Amino acid sequence: MFDYEAALRACARGDRSALQQLYEQESPRLLGVVQRIVRDLALAEDIVHDAFIRIWNRAGTYDQTRGSARGWIFSLTRHLALNAVRNNARHVQMEPDEEGDREHGAIDGWQEQTDAFDWRVNPGRVEACLEQLEPVRRNCVFHAYVDGYSHQEIAQRLGAPLGTVKAWIRRSLTALRECIG
Template identity: 55%
Template structure:
């Protein structure tokens, strides 16, 4: 009769990841990746997308392993939560996407002009977008990313905090200061 295999110690593996032990991350991946892929697949419903979710989640596990607290739950549960949140973020972002090819955009512009919008409106809009792009370029990367996540991707402050692995209060401050800088630049 074969000897029983030792149970995997998720908490110890996460502590080792926090210390920079790549083998510990590899062990977590070997132990759970097929199950975690199933979790991601149930949420995003596309294999390639689920694989991307799993990859990003393991990067997040690697970066955030030091924040794991065994007094708040099990290591195995923690990695499942990380994957689930990553998959939900991807699924939410996909519902916000609006695809349009060049023909559709061109048709909408012609429709707007036919409804009374003149070409000077389009020119003014283009000029304003150029100014906005320049002003965004003057912001530091953290503030710019916060504003883009909030206003382009439609993320909440807490979603941005999770994406950037930064405290919620810091994210709120960056958005507020970034918007103030944009107002001043565009003013």
């Protein structure tokens, strides 16, 4: 079993082979996660590269009392991907006549895709399931998945401990899966 904490400690000491081992262990999974977020392979590859540079430079800041080493790596990478999406959304400008064509094409593509949950058959089900969550937990889910905030950003906004926010989101998603299921 791979020892992520030991690899991060070694990176903090300047051991390049530890970074290489970490890269070989996790880069394919990290690339998959990032690609699902940014939906662009070239950008995803750049973000994973940047993530490993950041892992190398910040390995000494990892605190095992705040979570697992692997979780820290994935969180750092996910945050870079979300920031890239936010930054790209601010900079993307479309020509006025292209905008309507793309919007129409996106709607057509969306209608053609099959969904694991048929929204037309059960339109109020998700809303009803969300209503069953405590307001603070529902807000955490919205902040994470609608607003795109990181767990750290949510914790800061709410003035709650990071671990608590992560637990609220995890439990809320489990409850939503069971309710919708």
